[in-house]
Amino acid sequence: MLKAKQSSEPIKVVIRCKGLTQRDIESKAREAVTVDQFSCEVRLHDLANGKCKKFTFEQVYDEDSSQKQVFDENAADIVQGVLGGYNGTVISYGACSSGKSFTMSGSQEDEELKGIVPRACKIIFEKIEEQEKKYLVKASFVHIYQGETRNLIGKNKNKSLKIFETSDGQIQVKDIKTVRVRDAESLLKVYRAGLRNSYISSTRMNAFSTRSHMFFFITIESEEIGEDDKPYIRKGVLKLVDLAPAERTRKTGCTGERLKEANSVNSSLSVFGQVVSALTSKKSTYIPYRSSALTTILRDSLGGTSKTVLFIHINKSSYNYDEVLFALKLAIRAKLIKNKPTLSFCAIQNRFLSSSQSSVKMNSRRSRGTEDASIRCSKLYCTKCTSRP
Numbered sequence: 001m002l003k004a005k006q007s008s009e010p011i012k013v014v015i016r017c018k019g020l021t022q023r024d025i026e027s028k029a030r031e032a033v034t035v036d037q038f039s040c041e042v043r044l045h046d047l048a049n050g051k052c053k054k055f056t057f058e059q060v061y062d063e064d065s066s067q068k069q070v071f072d073e074n075a076a077d078i079v080q081g082v083l084g085g086y087n088g089t090v091i092s093y094g095a096c097s098s099g100k101s102f103t104m105s106g107s108q109e110d111e112e113l114k115g116i117v118p119r120a121c122k123i124i125f126e127k128i129e130e131q132e133k134k135y136l137v138k139a140s141f142v143h144i145y146q147g148e149t150r151n152l153i154g155k156n157k158n159k160s161l162k163i164f165e166t167s168d169g170q171i172q173v174k175d176i177k178t179v180r181v182r183d184a185e186s187l188l189k190v191y192r193a194g195l196r197n198s199y200i201s202s203t204r205m206n207a208f209s210t211r212s213h214m215f216f217f218i219t220i221e222s223e224e225i226g227e228d229d230k231p232y233i234r235k236g237v238l239k240l241v242d243l244a245p246a247e248r249t250r251k252t253g254c255t256g257e258r259l260k261e262a263n264s265v266n267s268s269l270s271v272f273g274q275v276v277s278a279l280t281s282k283k284s285t286y287i288p289y290r291s292s293a294l295t296t297i298l299r300d301s302l303g304g305t306s307k308t309v310l311f312i313h314i315n316k317s318s319y320n321y322d323e324v325l326f327a328l329k330l331a332i333r334a335k336l337i338k339n340k341p342t343l344s345f346c347a348i349q350n351r352f353l354s355s356s357q358s359s360v361k362m363n364s365r366r367s368r369g370t371e372d373a374s375i376r377c378s379k380l381y382c383t384k385c386t387s388r389p
């Protein structure tokens, strides 16, 4: 694989605030966070002693931000990049009930409240329709529950899947279920089917709290004829990641199985924080990606070749002061992570997408047992890889 020198760019860190809930108001909580959307400053007020901490980011959304605005200004470019042959990642991080799933999934019924995933599904096929090229779109949906990676779709949902590294350094999930899709509706159907299988429980903070880290992968390949009249393939993988909440168990009041889940999530999020710290510290010589399944899967997204947006969600209530401070400190560090987005553009020996099918063309080659979540070059059809500006 020939690799041109890629320029590095920081990952984009976006703060999204959620206002006081009825419950906050009833419990006499006050707003501890104020936002200046023009200067992109978040101010965290310690109401007990009148002190205020200030943090500045590239993009900050107050509670009145619309789902469309959030998608258009942050995720649309990532989706466009994936259609063009880059890997792209959107990560939704935050404490319990801070709005992570609202940002990723949103409402299924109300068009205006639809989140990033349904909007991405729609726009992918709108863009494909505008092109002359042939496309192949595939989806996978896995989650990490109590440290184990499992399919959220397909038959074997209880099987623990192995994550491994190939000889050329790619991270793969063995036996990941992959579905080929022809339109936005089928893609969204895969997502919804997976969501129905996800683990959601009621906690003191949220009646529908996510108990596992969820990864929806959309792989897009397109075929085109290059300037040398030979066929080429572009391949990009979109990772849409809804993390389980960083949770103070004394606040959420969980016990038994819920407590085990929370401890497992907290430990993987702690490794997430360590990876962010290691990537942004001049002193560190080792990045502990392998210390959790979560960071192993996210290796390409944090300090790798993906274009990445990290949403940090915060509750404005004074009740959440400690969690907000923790999340903002993580966000400030994450701003310093640099990725090197790399185009996957491979010459192939034969055209592999049939011209008799419309819009999205299906690949006739046999599917492999293992599908890759972050592959840059499939040896199945690659004769050489190169990069284009």
Ligand SMILES: Nc1ncnc2c1ncn2[C@@H]1O[C@H](COP(=O)(O)OP(=O)(O)OP(=O)(O)O)[C@@H](O)[C@H]1O
Pocket (backbone or CB within 6 Å): 017, 018, 063, 094, 095, 096, 097, 098, 099, 100, 101, 102, 103, 205, 206, 208, 209, 210, 211, 244, 245, 313
């Ligand atoms: N920006 C927002 N505007 C309006 N409602 C919101 C917003 N963010 C979150 N909500 C509402 O707050 C509630 C909790 O949000 P959500 O389930 O997305 O939180 P979460 O961070 O995913 O929670 P958990 O970590 O417990 O799974 C939901 O009812 C959701 O609709």
